[in-house]
Amino acid sequence: MLPVSPKPWHVPTPNRPICPVCKKAVYSRAGIHPQCAVTQAESIRPPRPDPPDPSASPAAK
Numbered sequence: 001m002l003p004v005s006p007k008p009w010h011v012p013t014p015n016r017p018i019c020p021v022c023k024k025a026v027y028s029r030a031g032i033h034p035q036c037a038v039t040q041a042e043s044i045r046p047p048r049p050d051p052p053d054p055s056a057s058p059a060a061k
């Protein structure tokens with residue numbers, strides 16, 4: 001049986017996740033700020049695929 005001990009008030013224990021974008025504590029369960037998620041999504045947006053080169057394909061039309 002464990003003794004009932006008071007919460008360690010002296011230990012802040014940052015149980016909140018850190019936003020990978022702004023490196024700040026996130027108060028939501030998402031683990032990232034909504035606005036930062038948008039920023040990250042825009043920053044890591046993959047480059048647009050090159051359009052098919054018309055000269056490579058035979059213009060059999």
Ligand SMILES: [Zn+2]
Nearest residue numbers: 019022033036
């Ligand atoms: Zn953030």
